[in-house]
Amino acid sequence: MPNDHYDLLNHLAPVDVERTLVLGSRISLSSGGELFPLGAAADSLYLISRGQISLTLPMKVRDRETDVVVEERTAGQTVGWSALIPPHRFTLRAVAPVETEVIALSRQALEQLFTDHPDIAYTMSLNLAAVIGQRLQLFQAMWLREVARMVEQRAA
Amino acid sequence: MEMLLMGICVAVFGMAIAAAAFGAATRPEKRIAPAAEMKAEAVKPAVAPARFFIDEVSVPGPTGRVSIPIEALLLQLERHVRLEQAAAESFLAQPTPSLLHSKTVSPFLN
Numbered sequence: 001m002p003n004d005h006y007d008l009l010n011h012l013a014p015v016d017v018e019r020t021l022v023l024g025s026r027i028s029l030s031s032g033g034e035l036f037p038l039g040a041a042a043d044s045l046y047l048i049s050r051g052q053i054s055l056t057l058p059m060k061v062r063d064r065e066t067d068v069v070v071e072e073r074t075a076g077q078t079v080g081w082s083a084l085i086p087p088h089r090f091t092l093r094a095v096a097p098v099e100t101e102v103i104a105l106s107r108q109a110l111e112q113l114f115t116d117h118p119d120i121a122y123t124m125s126l127n128l129a130a131v132i133g134q135r136l137q138l139f140q141a142m143w144l145r146e147v148a149r150m151v152e153q154r155a156a
Numbered sequence: 157m158e159m160l161l162m163g164i165c166v167a168v169f170g171m172a173i174a175a176a177a178f179g180a181a182t183r184p185e186k187r188i189a190p191a192a193e194m195k196a197e198a199v200k201p202a203v204a205p206a207r208f209f210i211d212e213v214s215v216p217g218p219t220g221r222v223s224i225p226i227e228a229l230l231l232q233l234e235r236h237v238r239l240e241q242a243a244a245e246s247f248l249a250q251p252t253p254s255l256l257h258s259k260t261v262s263p264f265l266n
Contacts, residue, residue: 064226142244144256148257
């Protein structure tokens with residue numbers, strides 16, 4: 001995947017993209033492999049270089065605890081941004097439904113990079129805000145659709 | 157000679173017991189009188205026919221809804237979430253009230 005296709009690295013100069021990516025370590029996940037569990041300490045965020053990551057939340061269906069997919073992320077997208085946002089705990093579980101490869105960027109390495117290169121910090125912060133904002137807007141719209149249906153049912 | 161007679165007696169006695177046991181095992185049960193039989197039929201509760209090799213039978217419940225296997229239910233739930241996300245993304249791409257409340261083909265809503 002070309003470096004400029006990672007949403008977190010949008011608008012960075014190629015040299016800065018390279019500077020960021022060398023800090024990462026590649027992790028391969030087999031189909032069904034878990035990237036991180038719900039509630040775990042979030043020390044790294046992940047850029048998906050190949051495959052797909054499903055983000056799930058636990059739900060009780062007929063007295064059976066099961067993981068329901070609430071979001072799917074594909075190559076080029078970012079998961080695990082809780083690593084940069086306090087309290088640094090994953091609020092979803094991430095699993096790979098297919099063979100997947102991600103680049104793990106540790107918070108410690110990123111914080112050092114941001115200290116040394118404030119321009120990278122600024123651009124990546126805007127990119128991260130876009131990723132978080134997209135999630136917020138999506139779930140806001142989904143929540144409103146659900147509320148509208150509930151009101152419709154009550155009124156019927 | 158005495159031994160022979162004793163053997164014949166034991167064999168005859170054994171055969172008599174075996175015949176009695178066979179008769180008891182194959183004797184038909186007493187037939188219920190037709191009126192009593194009809195009464196018994198009338199009070200028999202209505203139950204779904206027994207089915208073999210099926211864990212969960214799709215029989216309408218008290219609410220009239222059909223019970224489906226949990227695996228199928230989870231697949232429907234996953235599909236519902238995908239459809240809802242797609243609908244929400246359409247709204248975000250072009251925010252209008254009609255797109256916000258657009259219908260999907262989710263089995264949970266139809």
